[in-house]
Amino acid sequence: MATVLVHISLLAYVAGAAAFLTWLVRPSKRWVRAGRILLFAGLLLHAASFVAPADANLAAIGLGAEGWKGGQLFSLLAAATVLGYLLLDWKYDLPVAGAFVAPFTVAVMVPAHLVKSTARAVSPQLYHSVALFLHVGAAALGTAALALAFGLSLLYLVSERQVKSKRPGRIFARLPSLDLIDKAGYQLSVWGFVFLSVAIATGSLASRESTGTTLPFAPKQGFAILAWALFAALIQARLVAGWRGRRVALLVITGFVLLAGAYVGLLTAPALHGTVALGGIAP
Amino acid sequence: MTFLCVGLSHREAPIAVRERLAVPAEALPAEVRRLKALPGVREALIISTCNRIEIFAVADGRSAGEEILSALGPVAAPHAVCRFDEEAARHLFRVAASLDSMVVGEAQILGQVKEAAALAQEAGTLGPELSRALARALSAAKRVRTETEIARGAVSVSSIAVQLAHKLLGSLEGRSVLLLGAGEMAQLAARELKSHGASELLIANRSAARAEELAREIAGVPVSLAELPSLLERADVAICSTGASQFMVTRELMQRALKARRYRPIFLVDLAVPRNVEPTANELEGVYVYDMDDLERAAAQNRDLRQSHVGKAEGIVEEELRAYLLQSHERRAVPVLARLRAHAEAVARAEVEKTLASMHGLDERHQKSLRAMASAIVNKLMHQPTSRLRAEAGQGPLGEATAALFGLDEPGPQPMPLPDPAPDPAPQPLPEPTPEGAVLPFKPFKRKS
Numbered sequence: 001m002a003t004v005l006v007h008i009s010l011l012a013y014v015a016g017a018a019a020f021l022t023w024l025v026r027p028s029k030r031w032v033r034a035g036r037i038l039l040f041a042g043l044l045l046h047a048a049s050f051v052a053p054a055d056a057n058l059a060a061i062g063l064g065a066e067g068w069k070g071g072q073l074f075s076l077l078a079a080a081t082v083l084g085y086l087l088l089d090w091k092y093d094l095p096v097a098g099a100f101v102a103p104f105t106v107a108v109m110v111p112a113h114l115v116k117s118t119a120r121a122v123s124p125q126l127y128h129s130v131a132l133f134l135h136v137g138a139a140a141l142g143t144a145a146l147a148l149a150f151g152l153s154l155l156y157l158v159s160e161r162q163v164k165s166k167r168p169g170r171i172f173a174r175l176p177s178l179d180l181i182d183k184a185g186y187q188l189s190v191w192g193f194v195f196l197s198v199a200i201a202t203g204s205l206a207s208r209e210s211t212g213t214t215l216p217f218a219p220k221q222g223f224a225i226l227a228w229a230l231f232a233a234l235i236q237a238r239l240v241a242g243w244r245g246r247r248v249a250l251l252v253i254t255g256f257v258l259l260a261g262a263y264v265g266l267l268t269a270p271a272l273h274g275t276v277a278l279g280g281i282a283p
Numbered sequence: 284m285t286f287l288c289v290g291l292s293h294r295e296a297p298i299a300v301r302e303r304l305a306v307p308a309e310a311l312p313a314e315v316r317r318l319k320a321l322p323g324v325r326e327a328l329i330i331s332t333c334n335r336i337e338i339f340a341v342a343d344g345r346s347a348g349e350e351i352l353s354a355l356g357p358v359a360a361p362h363a364v365c366r367f368d369e370e371a372a373r374h375l376f377r378v379a380a381s382l383d384s385m386v387v388g389e390a391q392i393l394g395q396v397k398e399a400a401a402l403a404q405e406a407g408t409l410g411p412e413l414s415r416a417l418a419r420a421l422s423a424a425k426r427v428r429t430e431t432e433i434a435r436g437a438v439s440v441s442s443i444a445v446q447l448a449h450k451l452l453g454s455l456e457g458r459s460v461l462l463l464g465a466g467e468m469a470q471l472a473a474r475e476l477k478s479h480g481a482s483e484l485l486i487a488n489r490s491a492a493r494a495e496e497l498a499r500e501i502a503g504v505p506v507s508l509a510e511l512p513s514l515l516e517r518a519d520v521a522i523c524s525t526g527a528s529q530f531m532v533t534r535e536l537m538q539r540a541l542k543a544r545r546y547r548p549i550f551l552v553d554l555a556v557p558r559n560v561e562p563t564a565n566e567l568e569g570v571y572v573y574d575m576d577d578l579e580r581a582a583a584q585n586r587d588l589r590q591s592h593v594g595k596a597e598g599i600v601e602e603e604l605r606a607y608l609l610q611s612h613e614r615r616a617v618p619v620l621a622r623l624r625a626h627a628e629a630v631a632r633a634e635v636e637k638t639l640a641s642m643h644g645l646d647e648r649h650q651k652s653l654r655a656m657a658s659a660i661v662n663k664l665m666h667q668p669t670s671r672l673r674a675e676a677g678q679g680p681l682g683e684a685t686a687a688l689f690g691l692d693e694p695g696p697q698p699m700p701l702p703d704p705a706p707d708p709a710p711q712p713l714p715e716p717t718p719e720g721a722v723l724p725f726k727p728f729k730r731k732s
Contacts, residue, residue: 163447163450163451163571164565164571166573166577166580166581168581168584173435173436175450176453177449177450177451177452177453178450178451178452178453178548179451179452179453179548180453241545241546242544242545242546242547243546244545244546244547244569245546245548245568245569246568246569247546247568
């Protein structure tokens, strides 16, 4: 049941992505409305899949699950990104960000399907771990926020380039103001940083529960710490020296690439190896 | 009945003529009533803006056009254009859709047409025909605005500046605007920024007296040019229009200001020639410099964009006009059709009743069947003539021929009309002709408060 729901929601995300991308080319509000409805419908189905009875392919998430699977994390991340975007869009009216978020969500859902085939389980010590549950949740929310901040930063660079070059392109009229992109991007970075902090802390607890090591040395952990440090520095620079605009956008992009490195680390780590479970995110 | 338009616009008459003919809003009701009182005029509407004065009227014949023209006076006569029927309707549609405007796609005209309609309605000079034409013209204008990019993008230098300020800074609420110099265009841009929410207008000028005078005029704060470095730290938008022969805002000055601004972006609008702002300041992070050429180029781009959509907009207008004309023609064919139907139904009903009276003991079900059969025969017989008369739309000989053939000239007693002929896939009852002064099938035109 859960698998069917996830498949349908993926289809809704694909259709939503197509609607938003079409809007970039053909600026009719109908496409935006269609995109929003499709993403929202996809999100509802997706949320339903989390509480639907588990089946052979996708275990339900939550405490007491037989095993966390990498696919679930990506699935959760995709849902969190869509939720974050819909909230952002509701507050700021940012359909242009939808053109980034919807394809991103689809891209994230693909690993969700790929990873499940390897079906790696966590170490048995973590089956009922509260720390791991919080860790996965915080990691998904943090990554979703930073993914949105990353998208907005790219948008900022494109938009700023058009203003500076004084040659606005076709898409220019549909871009929000630089100030809005900058502020929204910063807010998301702060939220992302907070969740990332929680994810690292709880991850380290989970790691200790399973193997006794608080911070194992592995690519995933290394990249996550680097990304966290970069976002910490970025927030500090914003608060103290008033950094904003282009330089902040570049830092957010770098930070997100580092965080993506942590996911690559997660996916390439050997199955059921001690450090993987120790790492906490998901095996 | 004739739909006509007498008027002139920026195309036909210079401003000296237009300003003499313009009718102020408070005088419009009286003026439009005066026009309606002219012989042969049934309905009248005046659209008076700075670019045009147009009188749309529904009259008994074309001669009313001359009456209206002479009522406009000798100043208008050499310039005014008279349009009739389709041409007049097309003109109304094009005016409302801003296709006849000096700046194609400008937004004000739609509001002005609505305002004129509301005034005429209040004055009691708007009848069913003009109301229908207006309603259709306004909906065509709305379609043009939403389906084409004809109204997109600012086309004047000052509005481009405001649009860019929005693009950079988002809302202008609480923003500070610095005016360096007191050029006309700079003032215009400053006023527009203020109307968009800018809270502070700092005015610096070589002549302190002029700065103070201008500050009083546009509710700004006079400041000294000597404070320029600190002013550049404070302002979000600076509009430069001084006559200085060298750069007043240099890259170096701006670089120093940036740190103190904590990298808050600043929009420098340079309307001066020779330029006041060093162009390389645009390379600095968070500094956006637009000079006259840049703004002009953007304005020209938007004008081109609008122009490129004129064809599509004209297509929409033409489509809506066709639909309006067709409906209008159909309505003219209605009287004969209605009388023909009434006649046929009366005959059928009389025959049915006669038959029923002679057939005693027929139960209700059978009586109903008999009535339904009579009704079906009428519908079948009427179907072809109805379609033909509708298609002819009162323009061909069939209407008169029908009237003569069936002796329909004298409107007899009006029995209940039969339903529309069944063979029509989606029967659409034709609207009844509305007597003048009756409640119109349209929403009343509202005036802006």
